[in-house]
Amino acid sequence: MYIENIELQHYRNYESLSLTFSPKINVFIGENAQGKTNVMEAIYALAMTKSHRTSNDKELIAWEQEHARIEGTVHRKYGSFPLQLIVTKQGKKTKVNHLLQGKLSDYIGQMNVVMFAPEDLHVVKGSPQFRRRFIDVEIGQISPTYLHELMQFNKILKQRNQFLKDAKYKKLDPILLDVYTEQYVLSAAEIIHRRFLFMTLLQTWAAHIHTSISQGKETLVIKYKTEKEITAESTVAEIAAVLTARLNEMKQREFDRGVTLIGPHRDDLQFFVNDYDVQTYGSQGQQRTTALSLKLAEIELIKQETQEAPILLLDDVLSELDDYRQSHLLNTIKGEVQTFVTTTSVEGIEHATIREAKMFHVERGTVTEDKSLKEE
Template sequence: MKLKQLTLRQFRNYQNVELAFDQQVNVFLGENAQGKTNIIEAIYVLALAKSHRTSKDKELIGWNHDFAKIQGKIEKKSSLLELELILSTKGKKGKVNGLEQKKLSEYIGAANVVMFAPEDLNLVKGSPQVRRRFLDMEIGQISRVYLHHLGLYQKVLLQRNHLLKSLQINKGSKEMLDVLTDQMIVLAAEVTKRRFEFIKRLQKWAEQIHHDISRGKEKLEISYVPSSNVSDEMDLSMIKEELYKTYEKQKTREIQRGVTLFGPHRDDLGFVINHHDVQTYGSQGQQRTTALALKLAEIELIYSEIGEYPILLLDDVLSELDDYRQSHLLQTIQNRVQTFVTTTNIAGIDHQTLNQANICKVSEGTISS
């Protein structure tokens, strides 16, 4: 999978830009705050209809404008896709080959990207919310059904939390709480089951990659850490049954607290190296190796799922990795994965992959070869 052309209109600090990409590796070189990351972000938004930097779409729209437009031509094995995403104060619209998609969940997945940015090094030691977002973004790229169930789950969860707050002050109906709980548990089971399956597959790739990076000295294990007593050995009906048991135990406490205390929105990921919790006891090097292994595992998992490598976005992350991890990353992607890199300096990166790259200089929102 390759991005052949990118057009930006009123996106961030780019008024009207058209870029063509013929090379496997493309480097955007420049000082900080010049617009390098905005290019990488635009590719990410084109694929996933949301930013990795902000949850506020209005921040993506150029100053004093009502909308932004991102267009891209994606070359796949079987076809050439033209994608278009329009961001406005009224919402988002996605088009594939000129046809507007009724739902964004139908648009997402047409192009696949893997982003690796400095904040992803916090994937291991950061908050559970960071890891849940990682799960949702990556599974969503390869499963539109997952995105559909997740979207419905989030809507029901919002209604349920609102009702729980009302019940705190003796307003609302406990019968309605049971109805919303029934709906939530059906969707929670679907989301949870798919996450278990994803982690099992990710583990297979990440374990081997981590083994290679650590020169065979360490074994990485990834686990899904649910907020209830569900497990990856349970089928869908068993997960639902266990979630109902959790509801009965938590019902009184949820009403007292005014919030839903169990479900996918409370779950987490766990990382263990050689039987030790990486989040608590791992060194910074181990935490970074784990994050790198996860990202490289994502690439392989997507390839195994769709038969094509995703586009890789490296946003100023090479400077955050030591020479050995940097070299391992670049060797892994060499001649296989179309890659876009932002950096302030390539002088310290002596690698064949970058020596053959297309290098663009970025200065004050202007891009030159």
């Protein structure tokens, strides 16, 4: 899978931009704050309908404009077709092959991307919210039904939280909470079950890759952290039973706090290298190797599930990796994964993959193909 071209209109600092890409490696070179990451973000947004940098869609629209438009042609094993995302101040519209999509969950998955940015190096030591988002984004790309389930879960969670919040100040019918709880448990159990299935697959790939990067010295184990009675072998019904029991135990505390305290929105991931918690005891090198292993495992997992390699977006991340990890990453993607790289300079990146890339120079929102850098 690869993206053949992209067109931007009123997007960030690009009034209008049209680019054609190599199906292999594309490198965007320029100083900071010139617009390199905006191109990367646009490719990500075309795939995922949202930015990896902000939750406020209005920030994608150029100053004093009413909308931003991203269009691109995606090549998959069954042919090429256009994708379109239009972001307005009222909402978003998506099209696949010129046909308007009724739901975002019907659109996501048409083009699969894996983003690796400096903040992803902190997936190990960052907040649990960051790791939950990582899980949800990746499952959503390979399973549109999961996205639908997740939206349903968030809707029910919001209703239940609102009831608990209101109950602190006024008398409400307790039967209504029972109704919300029953719906909540069924939805939450499905989410947790799907996450366990995904993490089992990801663990298989990540452990193998981590062992390779560490030259056989380290073993990586990923654990999905939820209620201790729930395991990867638990059925949806068993998960629901555990959640029901725990919610009954926590009922008074939830009323006191005015919020739901049990469920997938509270879960987390744990990473262990040679049985040590990497988040707490791992060196910076081990944490970075773990993050890199996760990203490369994402690529392999998406390939396994869709029978096509996803598009890899490396946003200013090569400079954050030492020579060995940099070479491992570039060797892994060589010739198979369409890759986009942003960097301030290719100096110091001694790898044939970069030398064979299609080069673009970015300055003040203007992008030009730089053939001279390739020839050198």
